[in-house]
Amino acid sequence: MANDMQVGISTSADIVTARQRGRELASELGFSGSDLTVLATAISEVARNIIEHAKEGEVILEPTHNGSKQGILIIASDRGPGIPDVDRALQDGYSSGKGLGLGLPGAKRLMDEFKVVSEVGKGTTVTMKKWVR
Amino acid sequence: MAKQEEATFIQSAAESPTALLRELVAHLRQNRTQLREEWARRITEAGLLTAMSREEVFAEATTVYDNYVAVLETGSVEALEAYARDLSERIIPRGVETHEVLGIVLLLRDVLARSLFKKYQSDIALLNRVLDAYEPAANRIANTVGVSFVQERERVIRQQQEAIRELSTPVLQVRARLLILPIIGVIDPQRARQLTEQLLRGIRSNRAKVVVIDITGVPAVDATIANHLVQAVDASRLMGATVIVTGLSSSIAQTLVTIGVDLAKMKTVGDLQGGIEEAERLLGYKVSRVGEAPAQEETG
Amino acid sequence: MRVPILKQHSYLIASIQSALTDDDLLQLRDDLVAQIGRFRSRGAIVDVTALDVMDSFAVRTLRGVAHMIRLRGAQTVIVGIQPEVAFSMVQLGLTLEEVATALDLEEGLAYLDDQPKSNGRHGE
Numbered sequence: 001m002a003n004d005m006q007v008g009i010s011t012s013a014d015i016v017t018a019r020q021r022g023r024e025l026a027s028e029l030g031f032s033g034s035d036l037t038v039l040a041t042a043i044s045e046v047a048r049n050i051i052e053h054a055k056e057g058e059v060i061l062e063p064t065h066n067g068s069k070q071g072i073l074i075i076a077s078d079r080g081p082g083i084p085d086v087d088r089a090l091q092d093g094y095s096s097g098k099g100l101g102l103g104l105p106g107a108k109r110l111m112d113e114f115k116v117v118s119e120v121g122k123g124t125t126v127t128m129k130k131w132v133r
Numbered sequence: 134m135a136k137q138e139e140a141t142f143i144q145s146a147a148e149s150p151t152a153l154l155r156e157l158v159a160h161l162r163q164n165r166t167q168l169r170e171e172w173a174r175r176i177t178e179a180g181l182l183t184a185m186s187r188e189e190v191f192a193e194a195t196t197v198y199d200n201y202v203a204v205l206e207t208g209s210v211e212a213l214e215a216y217a218r219d220l221s222e223r224i225i226p227r228g229v230e231t232h233e234v235l236g237i238v239l240l241l242r243d244v245l246a247r248s249l250f251k252k253y254q255s256d257i258a259l260l261n262r263v264l265d266a267y268e269p270a271a272n273r274i275a276n277t278v279g280v281s282f283v284q285e286r287e288r289v290i291r292q293q294q295e296a297i298r299e300l301s302t303p304v305l306q307v308r309a310r311l312l313i314l315p316i317i318g319v320i321d322p323q324r325a326r327q328l329t330e331q332l333l334r335g336i337r338s339n340r341a342k343v344v345v346i347d348i349t350g351v352p353a354v355d356a357t358i359a360n361h362l363v364q365a366v367d368a369s370r371l372m373g374a375t376v377i378v379t380g381l382s383s384s385i386a387q388t389l390v391t392i393g394v395d396l397a398k399m400k401t402v403g404d405l406q407g408g409i410e411e412a413e414r415l416l417g418y419k420v421s422r423v424g425e426a427p428a429q430e431e432t433g
Numbered sequence: 434m435r436v437p438i439l440k441q442h443s444y445l446i447a448s449i450q451s452a453l454t455d456d457d458l459l460q461l462r463d464d465l466v467a468q469i470g471r472f473r474s475r476g477a478i479v480d481v482t483a484l485d486v487m488d489s490f491a492v493r494t495l496r497g498v499a500h501m502i503r504l505r506g507a508q509t510v511i512v513g514i515q516p517e518v519a520f521s522m523v524q525l526g527l528t529l530e531e532v533a534t535a536l537d538l539e540e541g542l543a544y545l546d547d548q549p550k551s552n553g554r555h556g557e
């Protein structure tokens with residue numbers, strides 16, 4: 001589909017690009033108002049995690065469907081160090097660095113579907129979806 | 134000689150559906166006036182689009198007709214799609230139903246097919262080829278118009294539902310910079326989210342400094358809804374507004390404590406009247422009670 | 434993009450004009466803290482009306498700004514958080530509890546004017 005987008009993430013400017021692209025695509029897909037900001041915020045968090053915890057990676061943005069429901073699929077992936085304890089990383093306030101530890105659990109709250117797959121030494125993939133209301 | 138030429142033309146045209154369609158388009162353009170009128174007449178006869186005047190039906194019929202021919206010519210339904218959505222947007226509020234829209238498109242298909250039949254009836258083989266080229270395009274058009282209409286209708290219905298929900302909890306401005314949000318009835322997560330968005334927009338547009346959320350009329354609050362309430366309070370503060378919650382029953386207060394809300398941090402006042410007075414104090418108004426006020430407090 | 438900082442009487446006003454990268458935000462923090470010291474300002478207003486998103490990094494940085502400015506005896510007010518942004522922030526879990534917030538620049542100035550003058554070393 002022509003709507004697919006891939007944004008390489010290696011500098012803090014890429015975070016801004018990723019969330020702006022996400023907002024544009026979401027708006028084309030029929031998202032509106034606060035949902036656009038909600039999506040941009042979630043993208044910002046997972047893209048920042050790539051830079052902060054894995055140095056580089058990418059964010060893929062694409063339309064998705066479920067029956068007649070239209071939605072957006074966001075995949076943030078990297079080949080960084082991976083997360084040893086995903087459940088713990090998903091807890092409010094847990095950070096292995098000096099972050100607020102709200103990125104992963106917060107993004108999960110912002111989205112309708114959220115999944116983290118991570119393997120130590122191999123990398124991390126966060127897959128998340130939101131449906132148009 | 135002329136006869137000979139026509140025969141050659143038909144022969145070559147028969148070789149590709151594109152050429153057939155081109156010939157079809159020319160035919161529809163040539164007979165535009167007559168076919169369009171025929172169609173409008175059939176629409177009226179069938180009792181379709183009764184919500185619209187004759188002139189309106191004729192005007193829309195003309196545009197649909199031209200779009201129809203354009204689709205046959207270009208093979209692209211985009212312009213038709215846009216027009217169909219626009220048309221739907223105009224006629225849905227007037228009560229036009231899905232079956233009417235499908236009805237008129239099918240009628241046009243029929244009017245045009247009959248005209249093709251008349252034109253080519255002397256050569257059944259050619260007629261068949263023409264119809265073979267025409268049918269899929271005509272079906273695609275009917276489909277496009279139908280789908281556009283249904284989608285638009287769904288969108289309108291969703292919007293109306295939102296509007297009704299918003300109406301059921303008005304954000305009231307009682308005086309400059311003071312908003313009241315009296316919530317009545319059951320709150321589910323969707324309504325809670327909508328209430329919060331509505332409240333935040335209200336703060337912005339009314340430049341509110343204090344908000345009183347009255348939940349006297351809310352029968353039950355579970356942990357999820359309590360969380361939404363806390364979010365509404367926090368988000369309001371981010372916009373510079375103070376929230377006072379009134380009508381908090383002791384069981385709701387208990388729920389809030391259970392989910393870890395520090396009630397000391399949340400401004401709560403027993404009843405709406407008291408909440409408004411507190412709000413006015415915060416806004417720097419002098420609150421003076423006259424005559425009947427103390428009695429009111431006793432009953433509150 | 435560098436955020437312009439305006440000096441108005443005893444206040445500094447930083448008005449963010451567009452989406453900011455993390456580096457822009459850190460630059461803003463350093464600029465603000467340096468200028469608060471240089472001009473002995475009583476307060477700083479950060480106008481975030483134009484920010485598309487306030488994520489955990491932005492909040493952490495703004496908290497840091499407020500903290501450093503407080504150490505220098507001045508006050509910080511964040512103004513202009515938009516309804517959708519506020520909505521997303523609380524869902525993310527961000528509340529900016531220890532920082533003052535106001536609806537817009539005008540309200541932010543009014544807030545600072547209301548503060549007692551004798552806060553910290555630079556009070557008159």
Ligand SMILES: Nc1ncnc2c1ncn2[C@@H]1O[C@H](COP(=O)(O)OP(=O)(O)O)[C@@H](O)[C@H]1O
Binds near residue numbers: 096
């Ligand atoms: N892409 C990633 N690669 C490796 N570790 C990660 C990644 N994303 C998150 N983490 C780990 O999960 C923890 C929690 O993430 P998050 O909730 O975003 O908090 P923060 O980024 O503020 O530390 C991080 O501290 C880090 O240890």
Ligand SMILES: [Mg+2]
Binds near residue numbers: 045048101102103104
């Ligand atoms: Mg993070």
